[in-house]
Amino acid sequence: MASMRGVDLALAIIEPTVSGFHDLKRVIDLAKHFKVELKVIINKHNLNPQMSKHIAYELEKLGIKVIGMIPFFRRNFSFNKSRDTLSKIFKK
Numbered sequence: 001m002a003s004m005r006g007v008d009l010a011l012a013i014i015e016p017t018v019s020g021f022h023d024l025k026r027v028i029d030l031a032k033h034f035k036v037e038l039k040v041i042i043n044k045h046n047l048n049p050q051m052s053k054h055i056a057y058e059l060e061k062l063g064i065k066v067i068g069m070i071p072f073f074r075r076n077f078s079f080n081k082s083r084d085t086l087s088k089i090f091k092k
Helices: 018-033 047-061 075-082 084-092
Strands: 010-016 038-043 063-071
Touching: 010 018, 018 038, 018 047, 038 047, 047 063
Parallel strands: 010 038, 038 063
Antiparallel strands: none
């Protein structure tokens, strides 16, 4: 809760799962309580496209903008294992 004090904007990065959406609802409540604008990025959106669409739809009804959707790529695993930068991974 303290992280919401004194800020103008909060960015929530979630995954398109039931538990991710549940956690996001708690963040939405906190943002409303502290009168902080909230924007959302959906990570790994292509692993559950139906849930991603559902979350985006529900957020639109609440006036909360989804500012991005990050797809899941297998190459991300290479990044984690090798500790290379993303620019090196995507050049391969």
